[in-house]
Amino acid sequence: MLAIRLLAEPDRLDTLVLPVRPGPADGDPARPAPTASALPDGVTEEAAALAPAARLTGRPGEVQSQLRPGRDPGRLLLLGVGEGDEAGWRAAGAALARAGKDEIHVTLAMPADATPAAVRGLVEGLLLASYRFRLTDAGAAPALAEVDVLVADPGAHTATVEAARTTARMTRFARDLTNTPSSVKNPQWFAEQVAALAADVPDLHLRVRGPDELAAEGFGGILAVGGGSASGPRLLELDWRPADARTHVVLVGKGITFDTGGISIKPVAAMKLMRKDMAGAAAVVAATLGAASLRLPVRVTTLAPLAENMLSGSAFRPGDIIRHYGGTTSETTNSDAEGRLVLADALAYAVAELRPDLLVDLATLTGANAVALGKRTGALYSDNDALAADVLAAIAAAGEAAWRMPLPADYAEHLGSELADLHSSPDRGAGSVMAALYLREFTGELCDRWLHVDMSAPSWADGDDAELTRGATGWGVRSLLRWLGSLA
Incomplete structure (x- = not known):
């Protein structure tokens, strides 16, 4: 993962990055932001002249490069950061990761008024946009290995950077899990990948049930x-069980490691990306x-219910009646509506045995989401405002x-079945809505403290886009960590 250092003064200057903000009024030229650190002679004036000449707007992620042969630094990058909020800096960090891919080392001088949120956005953008997944060594990896960030007081941002690094590292882990064929x-x-990371973390307990x-x-x-x-x-x-916890949250994620659709088999075009059908569990x-x-x-x-939905003589059939954890039965007439069946077990178990304060599930559940x-x-679905x-x-x-x-x-009422307690995939009603209503049936006394996110579409990116890279996005990791942090 890209190394990021916080420094008060630079110890080397190969490529210098200066933040650029929009002009004070519409139509005014963009201008470099005053920085917290002293810069080499003439650099500030050169940047101030270059910004309007290059017609920079200061929008987040805008980049202008200027070579300076024989001078120090040898390359100047003007980087648009917008108004300086976290989102703007996240986009700026992502743009810098791509613009600096041919460099080994760059130094970014933060504005004198940079907030912890700005630093967090920058670090997350850098680490997420520099992500790369390959099973082979073919193809050149980005050269950028280290970014120095100049701030007035590096120690004041230590906790912020650690939170950003952890968030990015876990998002990258979720991307790795989802991208893996x-x-x-x-x-x-x-389960083995999770066990390897969980083994050395105090107060973290893992149980894996087999067939x-x-x-x-x-x-x-x-x-x-x-x-x-x-x-x-x-x-x-x-189970993360800290001694000082006052709130208990259960998270449930759909973990279909490959989905053929079963007997209700998918067409090839719909099946080719079904390695991503466990993105909720990864998140x-x-x-x-x-x-x-x-x-x-x-x-x-x-709780991550993990299964492959494959086609064989032992596969479940359309029309089967399934008895879930706790005894509720489902009639299923579509074996490609399988995610809700595994989630139903996990939700019912959470309510009966874990009795949390809040219950949240994430699932790549329906194409209707997209x-x-x-x-x-x-x-997002919930009865709790x-x-x-x-x-x-x-x-x-x-x-x-x-x-x-x-x-x-x-x-x-469309969930009614003549043969079972519920029909898991009725033909009537809106697809994503009906799936959510079905899941709600398994939340029991927690139905007013339950939230479901159908995140099939945003779990995958068709190309590079800001902090996203082509492939798995790790959607939900950042959001869940923000939410859990707010509960703390």
Whole structure:
């Protein structure tokens, strides 16, 4: 991961980066921000002349490069940071990571009035946009290895930088899990990756249930979805239990390590990215590891039901009746609506056995999410206005996006079944809404303290975009850590 140092004065100047802000009024030229550190003679004046000449606007992520042969520094980068808020600095950090990819080392002089939020945005943008996933060594990696950040008082930003580093590291871990091909990634492999990181963290406890334990305890939804695969299902339970916790949150994440659709098989085009169908599980696990790393005083228990939805003679069939944890039964007429079946088990278990104060699930659940809200926005559901507002605020602060959707009472009647307690995938009603209403049926006495995010669309980026890189985005890790931090 890219090394970032906070310094009061530079110890080397190869490439110097100066922040640029918009002019004071519309139409005024952009201008370099006064910096906290002394700069080499003439650099400030040169930057002030270059900004209007290059027609810079100061918008976040705008970059202008100027070579200075034979002088120190040898290259000057003007970097747009907008008005200097966290979002602007996150975009600026991402742009710098890409603009400096051919450099080994760059030095950025922060404005004299830089806030901790600005530093956090910069660090997250740098670390997230410099992410790269490859299973082979083919292709040249970015050269940029170190960024020095000049601030008036490095010690004042130590905790901020640590929070940003942890958030980025855990987001990158979630991206790694999600990007990994399903020829490598199965339920057991996923659990092993989490176990390797969790082993040395104090007060963090991991339990992984295999097929025999799942059968003995009645997790029928997980067993049904995983029954068609040679790689048996798992239920991962990760518990961060600090001594000073006053709030207990349970996070649940859908963990389908590959989804063929089962007997209701997907077309090839819809199947090719189904290695990402465990992005919800990756997000909640990574957020819990992050909470433990930051020692947040909130108890967090994460449940990740893991299964491969494969096609074989032992796969569950459309029309089967599934008995979930706790005894509720579901009629399922579409084996490609499998995510809600494993989540139902985990939610029912959380309510009956863990009894948390708050219950939140993340899932790459429906294609209807993308139809309604596009590629960057998750669909958020909750009957609790305060909980929804708090989580939406955390999502916005983290630089992610979600939109609250309705849970219409009259749609719930579509969940009726003549053969079982519930129909898991009725043909009527809106797809994402019906999936959320189905999940709500398993939240019992916690239905007014439950929140669901359908994050199928924003879990994947088709190309580089600000702090996102092509592939898995790690959506939800940043938002959950912000929210958990606010509970602390």
